[in-house]
Amino acid sequence: MSNVNFSDNSMENQIQRKALELGYEKCGIIPVDMMEGYGEKLDERIEKATGSGQFYQGQKRLKNFQEQYPWAKSIIVLTVPYSQYKVPEEISGHIAKAYLFDTRIDEQAEEYQHSQLLENHLKELGLRVETNRKFGVVALRWAAMKAGLGIIRRNNFFYTESGSWIRIEAFLTDQKMELLQQTTLPACPKHCDRCIKACPTTSLCEAYTMNPLSCVSFLTTFGGRDLPNEPMASNFGDWIYGCDICQEVCPMNQGKWKGDKDFPGVMALSPYLTAENILKMDESYYQQNVQPKFFYLSQDELWKWQVDALNFMDNRYQEHFNSSILEACESKYEQVREMADTVCKKHGLT
Structure with a gap:
């Protein structure tokens, strides 16, 4: 959990307390200039993943977000887990968890409702805010790392104490603020390569690097269009929509999935999937x-x-x-x- 100073009534601490009250796991705030360095990392990834430039074209908006929002001075970054939800047996291992329990635009999900409440609270504090719930208004993993909410592991996912089964959210604001957290999460074991070995299409080709064009999640959702002629389709195994393999084999995720709560509509929908x-x-x-x-x-x-x-x-x-x-x-x-x-x-x- 984030460190909270209940005696400090600064803007930053008011925001953090409200976020935790609404059920967010962590909340940090960084000045926009702490996003420097993301562009270099993005270019480095494109260079390593041959042919991925077109895929990452959309990420350029995150690299240059200040061109669209020149008024932005700080970024509120939050994490919220979804590991509390039950995975229906008939679709377990076939539909990826992040899609099953996607709270970004589902108005029935309490996380979505809490996000709306937090946005309203920020406006009531007199802040100008902007967010993009679907795809992020900034590079979310980079922002969360800079805010000290957790770490990025070798499978490219962002981890908090809840493992990688978390959603990251961010709001741009027009007031310069800073509220950094400190993570005590250990780094990946030095020689651990379970995620790389387990990737069925070798999309995860080396630590902290992946080629999205060969990722099962990409090819079973918005990317794949010609599976009869897709040479990697035979490696998709049990997956119909998305893939969780590199997260499931990760030692740092062991015991993190709770699965004791129903997500709105999932149990009713699952027989159709x-x-x-x-x-x-x-x-x-x-x-x-x-x-x-x-x-x-x-x-x-x-x-x-x-x-x-x-x-x-x-x-x-x-x-x-x-x-x-x-x-x-x-x-x-x-x-x-x-x-x-x-x-x-x-x-x-x-």
């Missing part, structure tokens, strides 16, 4: 119930989910999948028909 039911899903249900939660895919990309489901069936083939695969050969989506045909040929289905 099995591979077979994804293939049966109609557009109306997808657009009303699935897409608003898993917003990385658009309203017209149900076909992408169905291609991912077929890829899972290919990787974990069982005979009871046959009827679903054959039905998919008649799909109205060309991409689904192509994938189903590929799976049929591979497993001798007619």
